[in-house]
Amino acid sequence: MSKRLIQGNEACVEGALAAGARFFAGYPITPSTEIAELMAEKLPALGGVFMQMEDEIASIAAIIGASIAGTKAMTATSGPGFSLMQENLGFAAMTEVPIVVVNVTRGGPSTGTPTKPSQGDFMQARWGCHGDHPIIVLAPSSVQEVYNLTITAFNMSEKYMVPVVLLYDEVVGHLREGVELKGTAEIINRDFPLVPPENYRPYATGDGLIPKLAPFGSGYRYHMSGLSHDETGFPTGNPATIENLVVRLQDKIEKNRQDIIKYKAIDVEDAEVIFLAYGSPLRSALQVQKQARARGEKVGLIQLLTLWPFPHELLTETFARNNADFIIPELSLGQLADEASKSVPRDKITRVNRNDGALITPAQLEQALKGVR
Amino acid sequence: MKYKDFLRKDKMPHIWCPGCGHGMVLSSFLRALAKREYHPDKVAVISGIGCSSRASGYLNFNTLHTTHGRAIPFATGIKMAKPELKVVVLTGDGDSAAIGGNHLIHAARRNIELTVIVFNNNIYGMTSGQYSPLTPHMRLATTAPYGNIDYPFDLVKLAEGAGASFVARGATAQPRHLEKIIGQGLDHNGFSLIEVITQCPTYFGRKNRMGSAVDMLQWQRDNTSTTGKEGKIPLGIFVQEERPEYCANYHHLVKTVAEGKGSE
Incomplete structure (x- = not known):
């Protein structure tokens, strides 16, 4: 195509x-x-x-x-x-x-x-x-x-x-x-309830964590509310039911981190310095990382595709491998770097921040790289 | 069907205080619905936040209890995605006229077929008695301990001015009349707003020394009129006009685009 x-x-x-x-x-x-x-x-x-x-x-x-x-x-x-x-x-x-x-x-x-x-x-x-x-x-x-x-x-x-x-x-x-606009991308649609309407409890997830919510008008009549609710969807004040709901809502994401967290790791195996970035700063980081490698410097890059849930396990593992320094360029005062510092020591993170509406340039990142090496 | 068949009896007792008029509004709505041919699977009842908005949970339809003031745009999304559903919004005076006022006027302007029933008890009941945009001037509330210096909306005039094609007002003291006008609102092919004057003896009534629920109903009898009497709050249907409905207009647009005619 x-x-x-x-x-x-x-x-x-x-x-x-x-x-x-x-x-x-x-x-x-x-x-x-x-x-x-x-x-x-x-x-x-x-x-x-x-x-x-x-x-x-x-x-x-x-x-x-x-x-x-x-x-x-x-x-x-x-x-x-x-x-x-x-x-x-x-x-x-x-x-x-x-x-x-x-x-x-x-x-x-x-x-x-x-x-x-x-x-x-x-x-x-x-x-x-x-x-x-x-x-x-x-x-x-x-x-x-x-x-x-x-x-x-x-x-x-x-x-x-x-x-x-x-x-x-x-x-x-x-x-x-x-x-390239692929015409064959895999498309996922939500599951429809398997039980008949008379047995339906919208937020009963059985052994799993994800409810099967029938579209309104499909013959499954139920109640949906932003209040803390039980499996029928109706409000509850029962502490155990509320706790189960809040924990399940978290677990359905946390227990599927491997499926949800997507990233690209370039030349990180032996890297002594790693760029961590997403968005427009990533584009400058990609260029600098490539040029550094061409010069024979052990520089790698991690591009985040999933920001949340945040891939702490990836950063912990990558850091542990070579005790690498991280350079984190971002168009904020350091929101990404702050989160990353939960798994990479603060003194191993070099922040490159810009808040003036302009882009982080490759020259800025080259300078940051020199500072680390 | 009988109106009682529309109730989720396993979710009773309801949360409303003794003497509250909300159950009376609900029963008028359900009686009107029971006289019509809607299958419960094809009825969606959407509510916001507040005492009135708890009504959705007690009804055996597709029911959605949303965020404060936002029932109308949620209902708009449901109606546009599935125009074959009868979509009813149950809301209160604070929910519809304060935090949700913007959505109310825009839905009226579009003339989308939603039946909006406003339970007007002149007060925020769920949070224990603060003044709303429909609390009369110089009445008392917990946030107006020296009298409310605000002036209230006339919701009927507001909806009419915003372009609603069906506007009515009823009162819990006139349940048969109320049932009739809600029924006509349900039959209306366009945006309909029915303001219902309902009593809150617990907060508005107590604060303003209006007596018991029965006294407040008598107050309604004495101060409203279904025949346009001078000096009384008018009850009845004030606007009832056939105008192009929004979903139908959108369907027409889709058809026109599909036929390659573009804008006409």
């Missing part, structure tokens, strides 16, 4: 449609707006629904509603809109409704720098909503990865009945690259 020269945000739309998304509700915001515009153009022709809502809160509410009715659904936004979505993101996590939320990140806090890239939503994507809750966050760094990981986001959301956040910065969103 031939490649098409398209923008990151366009690849996101193509990936979503390939994954089976047929519902999009959103609100205009830079730098994600192209996703809404393309959905508005493409979804009607596929018999799908596009809606421009009154705000981001309504947007995420509408896609959760659509997903409850059995349709794969997505919204796209950026920092301020993502902040507004947090409460309902938690609702989807609690009620176990699969949705995909795209956050094309821009400079913050507040209105910040709308047209420039940032990675300041790394922690918000994981911990933005109140309460312990499950969530998966994926981070593409190229236009091809935007396409692939959008499909993966839908697959993981349907498989684990969990909201998935696709996080990429403005540069990845607006970058144009050649992309």
Whole structure:
């Protein structure tokens, strides 16, 4: 199949449609707006629904509603809109409704720098909503990865009945690259209940951890609530039932870390210095790592594709192998480096941070590399 | 079907206080529904947060108890994904007119076929008696200990101004009338809003010395009118117009695009 020269945000739309998304509700915001515009153009022709809502809160509410009715659904936004979505993101996590939320990140806090890239939503994507809750966050760094990981986001959301956040910065969103739009990607759809409606308890997971939620209108009548609930979905105040729910919600992700955590490791086996990155900084890191290897320096690179759950086991293992130094470039004051420091000693981490809206350049990383060596 | 068949009896007793009017609103709604031909599998009841919004849990339909103020956009997503479902929103005065006010006016503007029943007890009951956008001027609440200096919305006028094609007001003191107007709201092909005046003797009534639930119902009788009497709160249907419905408009758009005609 031939490649098409398209923008990151366009690849996101193509990936979503390939994954089976047929519902999009959103609100205009830079730098994600192209996703809404393309959905508005493409979804009607596929018999799908596009809606421009009154705000981001309504947007995420509408896609959760659509997903409850059995349709794969997505919204796209950026920092301020993502902040507004947090409460309902938690609702989807609690009620176990699969949705995909795209956050094309821009400079913050507040209105910040709308047209420039940032990675300041790394922690918000994981911990933005109140309460312990499950969530998966994926981070593409190229236009091809935007396409692939959008499909993966839908697959993981349907498989684990969990909201998935696709996080990429403005540069990845607006970058144009050649992309192969595979027509044969594996598509996962949520399981339908096996028991007849009269025996159905929506949140009874049997030996597994993942509920089989029937679409509304399919003959399985049940109650769904953001309140702590029992297996019938009805609110409960029973301490053991509440505890079991919160722990199961966590376990369904934690016990599947191997399946969910995706990354690329380049030349790490003998590496004495390792770049750890995602998004636009990864692109500079890739170039510097390659040049360093060409010079015969033992430099490796880990690209994170899954940000959350965070791959601590990978970092612990990689660090233990050669006692390697890590260079962590990011477009924030160090949110990724802080998380990484739970498994790599702080004094073995060199931080390269930029918060002025500009990119981290290969020259900056070369300098950081010299500093370490 | 009988209206009692629509209840999840195993989820009783309900959480509402003695004398609360919410059960009366619910029974009027269910009686109206029972007279119509909806299969329970094809009815979805969506609620927000608050006393009124606990109603969804007691109903044997597809029921969704959402976040505060957001029942309407959740319902919008369900309706657009499955237009064949009858989608009803049960909400309160705080849920629909304060935190959810923006969603209310936009759903009205779109004229999407949702039946929105607002349980208006003039107070936040779940959090024990704070003033809402429908608490009358200078009435008392725990957050208005010296009287509420805010002026309330007239929800009927708000919905009408926002473009709702069916707007009505009923009261728990007039249950047969209420059942009738909710029924007409259910039959309406477009956005319908039914405000229901209901009594909260525990918080609004007690704080404002309105007496028992029976006294509050008598107050409703004395201060409302189904015949437009001067100086009384009017009850009845105020807007009932046939206008293009949102799902139908979207379906038409999809058909047009599929036929390659583009915009017409």
